[in-house]
Amino acid sequence: MALHLIQDVEAAGAELFTLLVSTTVRDSWPEIESDAPHLPSVLHAIHILLTRFNAVSSPSPRAKATLQSLNALKNGLTTPLNDDLFGEQQPAASVPSLWASRAFFSYAVSLQLVWRQVESSGGRRPVLPPPVFPEPETILLVHGLCAPNLNWYQKCLEALGILKTRLHYSNEPPNDICCAYLMEIFVAITHAAIVQLKRHPTERHAQVWRHVIGGLLPPLALFLGGSVPASNNDVLNVQDTVSSFIAFYEPVNDWMHLDAQIMAPSHAATLPDLMQDSFAAWLPGHSKKTTSIELENLHQYASTSVQSFRQIVHTSLLHNPSACGNLIERAVKEPCLQLVLAMELNHLLSEWTEFMSAEFMHMHAICYLLQSGAPQNLDMLCLYMGQQLLPHTLVHVLSHMDQSMWSHPDDALNLVILFVEYLSYYSKESGNPSKGAAYVFMRRRLSCFNSHALPEEYLTLLSRWCRCLVGSDDMSELLTASPPWLLFRLTPSIFKLLIEAFLYGFFDESTLLNAFAYFLRVPLRYNVPCAVNWLVRYTTMTLAKAQYDPKLWSLIFLLVRTLHMLFMSDACPPLIRSMLAGVVLPLLQNERLVLMTHTSNVNIPVFISTLQSYTDPHLPQSPWIVDVLMMCEDAKPWYSLVQRIGIITLQGLDTCIARQLLGVALQTRAEQVWTIKLLAAVFSLLHLNSKATKPLSLVRVILLQWDASSSKPEHIRNLGRILVLSVLLSKNLPASADALETVFGSLLTPSAEPLAHILRSET
Structure with missing residues (x-):
């Protein structure tokens, strides 16, 4: 009866057929007796329809869906007879005791x-x-x-x-x-x-x-x-x-x-x-x-020295944050004290987030305390608090501060904003707009505005800032009209307009550099990282163009002198140099720039040496997991697989590696125990990226690469064996319920029913 619905794949009956098969898949296939009298004729009719549909050179989306449903119906009718994929005689061989x-x-x-x-x-x-x-x-x-x-x-x-x-x-x-x-x-x-x-x-x-x-x-x-x-x-x-x-x-x-x-x-x-x-x-x-x-x-179960240290930290964080510097130094030397220190700071940050406020000078004291020992103290604290809590809390609180705090940024506010920027370099976080307006301070790659698309009020503000920086206009009124997150966003455009004005001859180079030097002063200092990032990108782009237009070298040398002035000035704090050294160094080490160093009026080798003396905020990582896994004898034939796992630990999962992992999983046989355990553990414990921390987060992406309708029963059993082990491991992990629901939600198509059946029956 159902097969008569799809004599014309473009008709409404074909859509009804697809719906019927999908419903049957969802509710599990009924048991079919091997000697059912009409089964051979039904299978013959399905074979004729499949032959006809496969002959279509460019099927429509509805025809593809009908063909997939027809394949699922055929598998549901034949697999119990031929492969016993759903029966008890051929289970998924998951061997849960491997755990x-x-x-x-x-x-x-x-x-x-x-x-x-x-x-x-x-x-x-x-x-x-x-x-x-x-x-x-x-x-x-x-x-x-x-x-x-x-x-x-x-x-x-x-x-x-x-x-x-x-x-x-x-x-x-x-x-x-x-x-x-x-x-x-x-x-x-x-x-x-x-x-x-x-x-x-x-x-x-x-x-x-x-x-x-x-x-x-x-x-x-x-x-x-x-x-x-x-x-x-x-x-x-x-x-x-x-x-x-x-x-x-x-x-x-x-x-x-x-x-x-x-x-x-x-x-x-x-x-x-x-x-x-x-x-x-x-x-x-x-x-x-x-x-x-x-x-x-x-x-409460630790030694008395740990408990008394916790009490001191609790009191100091609330009433005297400046005294915590010695406590952090002590915790670095005595690791047994680190957990209670991190948890007390975690509780304080959680309170700030919950009430969306903090006494500003208290927040400034905490930021000053942490930035003075960065990045080593952040390496310690982030092991317990995670990288995201501190920057996101500060951004959240800054976004909800009283507007009067922003009118004339003082040294304290500059330090807090600079520390937020430093944390974005440390954690490579780009900020979350939902946290508030201050999220912009975590963005490291801001571009210039298109002046033709800017509202009139912003164009006026840009012009006023340029005139103020090269002239003698009063800055206090401009500061009132430019909240820090807006001025931060305008900074690349201000720099570009000033450079263009210089190139058109409106003022000389000393006036231009003096204008840029204003950004090293307290009201504007928090904009320096944004400006330097833009200058580096602009210089890199100009270097590429100079290969075809030698006249651009004078502009390149001007940009290098600007970077040198910003970095080597006594007004540039070490926090900024540490934050940006890794951004500027690749530019200065460009071989074409090094060859022209004698005409730039900047001693580039000395400049490079100075920048190399500063510690990069981000701790460089290596895929140590590759070498550790390869120490096992069973891993020797699987070096390429282990390498891909190492890439995931550093860069996350992309579709190319997802397809490669899927290919290995489909081919991994029951006797390859170590590989089964490795893939099952990877599917359960590794994450798509630093923010996707639920178990099985890789599985959904991997299943999206799977063409279930063309998989052999043997391959489905191989993949099912690994996924069963992953699910069994994930059931005891945090957020497992949502993760399992997501996986089963990826298997609702008719052709994925055999795999879904394995997971339901084995887990």
Whole structure:
């Protein structure tokens, strides 16, 4: 009956047929007996229709939808007979027990036994057990723990979610599984730290890994240990697991030597001492097993020194922020104090956001405190607060400030705005317009306005600013008429108009440079980053044109002298130089510019050397996850896959890599266990970008690249096997309900029903 509806694919009956098939797919196919009398004739009729439709050279969208529905109907009728895709005899072979990951349990038990033997035998070192390599999901978890796009709560819940999945598929006592899991995390962090410090042997990178192992891990170990019950059958305990790892996991010595070489000038504590002190401050005694710990109350189980430090931070942030400078320095040196410091600051910022206000001088004191130690103190704080909280809170509060604060920007307001701009360079965040007008301070690439499209009032304002900067007009009235976010947006246009006026001969170069120098003064200083960004882009564009028009070199030298004047002036604060050094350096290192340096009246090599002495706000990252994953023997044949995963960790997911991951998933067979686990963990734990932090965020993009109607049943089973594992892992992660709904929402088409059936039946 339904097949008669599609004799004409352009008729309304074809649309009704598509709707009927879609409804059947949604409600699951009915069971079909293999000896159904009319089944052969129905399949023959479908075959004739498919042959006819496939012969159409350029089918319409409705014809394509009808063809897809017809294929789905054929698959629904034939798959139970031929491939048993939906039946119990051919399940999706998801092997959920893969998440049990038992290897580290034996290793942790052996290492702890070695440690206890040494303790009781007076120090004689016995034979160590062979090392075990971390599972893919643990390596991806460590990537998340080290990443600044997740906050402390998200990191803890993600770690707990993986632990819950392991507990579900393991037979060992929960506390033993937890200890083995912690050992595996320690091992993965050690490998990651060694790889990255070999690539980036800088004190800043070494300090970050100290923050992770000494600041993040001890309270996380307390939280995970308190989330599982103890029993009389327990073999392991958290304290002995930590001690045995520090004492007998041999790669720790490699990390220690690298760290000692890098940190030697700062006279920091040795890495083993730092780890011992940090875990001692957070883990309860041997006789005390803490259960049902809430993240908000975690500090209550720490040592008295940590609790008293928290109280001092709380009081100082509220009443005397300037005193927090020493507290931050202390937390950098003693990582066990970092969590309580970050959480107190987090609470303060949350209050500002909730009430959409803050006492300005209080906010200024906090910004001054943080910018004076940037970027090192931001590296520490963002491990716990995430990169987005601080800049977005400041922008939100600035946007709701009383308008009278903006009429004459003083030094304090300039510092706050400059710090917001600095945070945009640190985090590479571009700002969110929904946060308010002040979001513009986080934009790093502003262009000039099209003067023909500007309202008359803005054109008048631009002209008045240009006359004021090259003449003697009063600036105070202009400041009142130009709120900072508007003047910030107008700055590139002001610079361009002044340069054009100079080129037309309205004034000389000294007048032009004096006009630009006004921007280094307090009322206008916050506009310098915007101006420099535009100048660099304008100079780069002019350099490209100068290849065909040599007359432009005089303009290029003028622009270079302008940049030199802005940077090398005593009025330019170090915060601006640090913020913009990485923007200007690529321009100055242009080989064509270097060859012409003798005619620019600027000593470009000295200029470059000066800029190189400033620390880039953004911490350079390397895809350490590639090297760590490739340490496993099972990874050797999969180097290109692992490389693509490394690209995702740095740049996010694009459609090209999504198609490549899909191709690998469709071809991965049941016996390729390590690859199945890797892909399942990637689908669950990696994110599209720094803002998309839900689990399974990659899956929707990957499924959009899938042509389900042309997939073989074997390929559907391969993909289903991986997605089932991903879903099972994601069920215990934060925001899992929304993530699962999104995935199933991607499988509503008729041709995707076989995969949807696998996911429904297996999860």
